[in-house]
Amino acid sequence: MFLMDTLIRRCCRGAPEELAAVALAEGTDPAELTRGIAGGRIVIPANPVRNHRLCAIGGGCQVKVNVNIGTSGTRCDPALEEEKAQAALENGADALMDLSTGGDLVAIRKKILAFDTTVGTVPVYEAVRRAGNAGDVDADLLFKVIREHCEQGVDFLTLHCGVNRQALAALRADPRLMGIVSRGGSFHCAMMMQRDEENPLYAEYDYLLEMLAGYDVTISLGDGMRPGCLQDAEKLAKSVEYVTLGTLAKRAHAAGVQRMIEGPGHMPLDQVGYNVRMIKEITDHAPLYLLGPLVTDIAPGYDHVVAAIGGSVACLNGADFLCMVSPSEHLALPDVADIIEGTRIAKIAAHVGDTVRRPGGYRMEREVQMAEARHNLDWDEQFRLALYGDHAKKIHCRDGDMETCSMCGDLCAVKMVNELFGTGEKGKGKKGK
Template identity: 45%
Template sequence: MTIVEDAKAGQITEAMKVVAEVEGLEPEFIRRGIAAGRIVIPTSPYRDVKLCGIGEGLTTKVNASIGASSDIVDLDMEVEKAKAAEAAGADTLMELGTGGDFLGIRKAVCEATSLSVGSVPLYQAFITAAKRDGSIIHMTEDDLWHATEEQAKLGTNFMAIHTGINNIVLDRLKAHGRYGGICSRGGAFMTTWMLHNEKENPLYSDFDYLCEILKEHEVVLSTGNGMRAGAIHDATDRAQIQELIINSECAQKAHDKYGLQVIVEGPGHVPLDEVEMNVKLMKSMSGHKPFYMLGPLVTDVSPGRDHIVTAIGAATSASHGCDFLCYVTPAEHLALPNKEDVIEGVKTSKIAAHVGDMVKLGKRDQDLAMGRARRDLDWEKMFNLALDPELARQIRTERASADEDACTMCGDFCAVKIVNQNYNLAK
């Protein structure tokens, strides 16, 4: 039985108990959420993973994406990035390599981390076809199924699969046009293949077979977002919404008929005033499946600081009910991320997740404790409460004040110290 089938049968599994303890909730809450399709716990029969609950009522989780490219293939660097992402606080990892030995790199990454690892098997299928036959248009249906099963057996426990791109979506795309084109690599691969071969997307037409593979290997289906906007002026357009309709229908079928855990992926570039609408639309149409927000980037004009752009959108989306955030690094739109980019991306998105949870879940105890620690000039407590204790300690140490209580920002005229010496505002 799958974990969904166990949940529907009223069985509380060990995984549910572990997630409940981490989240500070009752196991029955987790069971009901999984049974209803509102919560997922990625697991794998092939490797032990750090259990992570994603969905409604749980803290917002952050995914870090790594992977070699056709220009840079460095196994040691990818392993180092995987370890750095976990150390920085990532909740899950996606290995999205498009260069080198697909299975060898992914196997090494899975062995290097205890996190749940996701992938996009479509990449392997299309690139294998291009190397074998000279073009992605020669990809076969069997290439897709083979890649999916191979990656599942490595212990890849959630997969972004582009089920929602079908001929109706392409009609919407062609009729409406786009300012920024298609930014999804999976979307570009599949639409090109469909148009050239005049065939339907196998991931849609043979969706039942796909579900059988995923069920056999206990893989969480994350419905890929091939029509996400790559420019804010394309946000919430007809192609994106049509794909969401199809993905929502596929998600329901996968959960109800096959007992699969399902995540629904959401759009990438979205102006700030459309973020709330997108979150609520995704949640409503998908039956409140866990929502995985790719970004969102709320402006297009800040390459080099897109991790900050994303943090703005991610905090907003999390506050309105998004469950799962895909980090963005400073290298987005510019280059393959290095280890430092990965660390910066994870830590920035963790701040966004925390800010969102302050609203979504009302989780403000840590902030309250920090406020009191600052009032009391308790620096050690401040460091311990910080989302990045090492950075906070480093900055204070490097720029230490002669006064152990104060900092070099205010020096002798520290507002908090002046007040504390004259009256008590403790609360």
């Protein structure tokens, strides 16, 4: 293995040339972005094996959205996964994760890596498929698969290094209703229990970091002990894992490896902010990557909305990267329509986060312009400014060409006040065909 001059190491010497365009997109200067990467508060997952559009994640950056795709052992249609990937990107996804567990996993991953975006994977899934069951996965196989993912060009890897014997002991000492809901977490617990060994990713963490540094691949420290229902939110295992991830995050940064933290699962809304702030503090403000949090368990079919509520609160408190939750979460493998709906809802949550964490906040130009367009009853401008203007236009126009919306009609407050005060811009209402 060659010693890669990793992005962190290069940023410690000065601003790398490729950061100029990223800084412009984030509305910051390259020097500030460089300091964030060097300090571990920002990551740009970018395996040098492949070129693609770069994505900055972390403090001071726009909240990003990841979309999970991938086959299963029940439904394996690689062409459908490509279609879902394309739909996710067209609707605003900043990154993709290939979570495939069925079919030719190497070939499927190659197709996803062909997209012009950041791509992540969970190598233990493939290791379990190759071994036949989780208990037969040993360190050699797991590290072999991790290396292959790096060589193929994956930008970030979810690795459940914090699922160790201490976390397993905490789970036993303070049992949970749902036990373990993370596939990766359950696989590693099975490996430890059936082989009577420590998790190799934890026991041989320095070797893992050496490998990742060799390919300049970002580690996403997985939340294998995240609670799977509100009733488990205050149980011990997740907090034990938090502390372990804090130590592992510091070691990764010292080794020149970019790292993100994953968490925190299902929990009541009033616990979201506390958990996010705690994780950020424990991990030296490493970028935080969340699925949800899901703040109620009784809305299957609408879990994308539930996750957006939790995600917005999480962003308010420092979360940086939202994983899309689809309407089929907990129910079925997503189809294309689920991916589109879930991506759009996640992007809305990310934007809500940006209104409270970005410079200018809710006074950002686009928000101001939308208020002006509504004041002027300028429908074309409203559709242009909307996150998903095509959808808004379809709804507005279903009752025909109207100056106002069909709910208020001739009793429109905006139109009435504009006429009383002589405000607004006449002639802009008859648009939106």
